Amino acid sequence: MGRAPCCSKVGLQRGPWTATEDTLLINYIQAHGEGHWRSLPKKAGLLRCGKSCRLRWMNYLRPDIKRGNITSDEEELIIRLHSLLGNRWSLIAGRLPGRTDNEIKNYWNSHLGKRFKNAGKVNQNNQKREPKRGRYDDPKNQKNHNQDSTANRETVVKTKVHLPKPMRVSPLSISRKFYYSMDSMGSGRSSSHADGNDGIYHAEILKCWPDLKDVINGGEEDQLACDKDGKFADNNYDGLDPSCQISEPTKDDHLLDKIFEEYQQLLEAENQLSLDSFVDSLLI
DNA sequence: AATGTTCACAACCGCTCGGAT
């Protein structure tokens, strides 16, 4: 059929936003609220595409956005969530209050993903080479990244992460239904994937939430999350596996949120011992 | 000091979804 473009590009402003444009957008949203992005630019007096306005608001102007460096604890959480969720940046961002999907995606692409690649190479070369010093590794140049790069590297070493294949969600597979499922399933456990058994872990998830299987695989059981041999870890589930210690998602939809809240409290307390024990609890 | 390279991040683009008609 071919749908009309979201907006006519003729005569529209592009590129970096000016302070004036920001003000116009902020004022309009403060007065009228978010939404109706398509018509917003015209009403707000902006020569921008609605999409662009939404993006600017969501990623930069929103009052609850936390500016500044990603802390090492946030980084740890990103790594864990990414190992669990893959490139579902919005979902990951949802667990990091004040952080946007774009920010996390950028951070991953520019810091973590690259670093893991390098770490792999370094390991392959028996750690003969030092990782290239980044722009912010220089102590004299940490205006934006005040975290200790050495500490970051240690984090990488102690947290073995599997990089899931970057995947585009297909219409019949995960999509937003999966996001909602993941949001609501309230995981009582997490995975460091320290043993590299992503598939088994996924199988465990599905074992506890069989309904998720259909959502993930579009009902195709042949493609169930599987172990290294391509077999689902346990096909003998009828409903919730009694061995799972996790209650049905409907009973506690917000378990993951609770975990995250706990995590946040630990971050605020900066209590390393508690943090370690919390992390350990996730590894069970 | 000049130039080229690398990096981080804001912004763009294409695609898909759910809902309305």
Added chain:
DNA sequence: GATCCGAGCGGTTGTGAACAT
């Protein structure tokens, strides 16, 4: 069921700053 629309997601690109030579 087909089509359209608004919205959102994730990959990619553009750009300016920092760094290296």
